[in-house]
Amino acid sequence: MPLHTFILNGKPVSVDVEDDVRLLWALRDVLGVTGPKYGCGLGVCQACTSHINGKAFNPCSVPVKDIHPTDEVTTIEGLPATVGKDLHPMQEAWLEYDVAQCGYCQPGQIMAAVAKVRQARAAGHEIGDADFDEIRNICRCGTYHRIREAIRAGAKNF
Numbered sequence: 837m838p839l840h841t842f843i844l845n846g847k848p849v850s851v852d853v854e855d856d857v858r859l860l861w862a863l864r865d866v867l868g869v870t871g872p873k874y875g876c877g878l879g880v881c882q883a884c885t886s887h888i889n890g891k892a893f894n895p896c897s898v899p900v901k902d903i904h905p906t907d908e909v910t911t912i913e914g915l916p917a918t919v920g921k922d923l924h925p926m927q928e929a930w931l932e933y934d935v936a937q938c939g940y941c942q943p944g945q946i947m948a949a950v951a952k953v954r955q956a957r958a959a960g961h962e963i964g965d966a967d968f969d970e971i972r973n974i975c976r977c978g979t980y981h982r983i984r985e986a987i988r989a990g991a992k993n994f
Contacts, residue, residue, distance in 0.1 A: 841905045844869065845914025848905075855901035860884050862900045863911065871912035871943040872896075875974070882973040885944035885951075886911045892951035912943035915950065926950050929990030937977035945973045949987045953994070963991050 841850045844867065851862045858877070863869040863886075872895055875883035879897035886895055887910040888903075895909070903909065915924045923931075926946050936942045948971050956963040968984055975983065 838901075840900045840903060842903045843906070843908040845910055846908075851900065853900055855899060857900050859895035859898045859900050859903055859909070863895060863909075869911050869913055873940055873943060875941070880974075881941070882948065883941045883944045885947045885973060887947060887951055890951070890954065892948050910947075912947055915947065924950065924990075925993035926953075926987070926990035928993070929986040933982050933986040933989060935979050935982045935986050937979060941973060941975050945971075945975065945983060948973050949983075949990065950994075953987065953991045963987060 837852045837854055839850050839852050840862070841848060843849070844863070849867060851866045853862050853866060860872055860874060860877075863872055864874070872884035872886050874896065875881035877896045879894040882894055884894050884896045885892050887893070887908075889908050890910075915927065916922060924946075926949055930936065930942065930946060935945075952967050952971055953963050956967050968987070
């Protein structure tokens, strides 16, 4: 099998899988990184949302052959990049606003929220309703109101 190398949560990793294996399965089944969840396998539910080179993407839709050695993949496990803290401010806001019910989609929701806040700031504004409308992650429990509150609160702290 071909060997695929990339950076995962700040560390170089290699997986020995066929080219057409989706990155989600390489992460979960080969590397044991279970934060990104399998929901649909089509990039629709976005439960697997992670970051590639700082931007949100869905590893269930990307064959591992499309990931390059210099690509930086960040999952929820690699998100806490804050000095002296165990959790990212968005994760802290999720807890403060009691967002999760079942919790299945929450890692993807948080990763999408962090990427969207960064995108809004890069465009020169704070996150607003138009940005929220672009977040397409599905929450089966319907906690969308609390998700928006948590994103606003989390955005203030990073």
